[in-house]
Amino acid sequence: MDPSRPRAESLTDEPPGAWPDVLAHLEGNTGTAWLTTTRGDDGPHTRPVLAVWVDGRACFASGEGTAKSRRLxxxxxxxxxxxxxxxxxxVEGTAEPVLGAEPLERVALAYADRYGWAPTPGDGFLTGAQGAPTAGPPPYRAYAIAPAAVYAFPAADDLAHGPTRWTFAG
Structure with a gap:
């Protein structure tokens, strides 16, 4: 299945949302997101992160010594x-390190554009004099979430769709 065209399923009797429309809302978001990883005992570990959407995937940065990086x-x-x-x-899925100079550069540019944080990409990590607000100390590993499923629930009355689940083939 094409990752830009996931399978949509309405969670109610309302019509499902269109993935490109919801993705546009996610790509423009400049607020805090909440990342949940699993603890060793399979319990949840939730922390705020600044997420950016690059190449259709949610990305976040995490210092190498942080609890979330160790759990990942x-x-x-x-x-x-x-x-x-x-x-x-x-977004439910698997966090994968962003590798390669070009993808890491796109993540760094997205952070600068969305949040004004301008990390420097290099050697598999993001660095810079200014620290990341929610990522711990540098250097930062960038991760992209390979989605298995995305759920969206309209928060605005003018959206013409109901709660929707999109599934992505691996």
Whole structure:
């Protein structure tokens, strides 16, 4: 299945949302998102992150010594909750390190554009004199979430769709 065209399923009797429309809301979001990883005992560990959407995927930065980074090494399954003001969304999937100079540069540019934080990409990490507000101390590993499912719940009355689940083939 094409990752830009996931399968939509309405969670109510209302029509499902269109993925490109919801993705546009997510890409423009400049608020805090909430990332949940799993603890060793499979309990949840939720922390605020600044997420950016690059190449259709949610990305976040995390200092190498942080609890969330250590947990991601053990178990990369995550859930990311986002409120854009128009859509409440939950992304479920697997966090994968962003590797390669070009993808890391796109993540750095997205952070500069959305949040005014301008990390420097290089050697597999994001660095810079200014620290990341929610990522711990540098250097920062950038992660992209390979989505298994995305749920969106309209938060604005003028949206012409109901709660929707999009599933993505692996």
């Amino acid at each position: 090494v053990r178990d990369a399954r995550v859930s990311l909750a986002v409120d854009t003001g128009r859509v409440h969304a939950v």
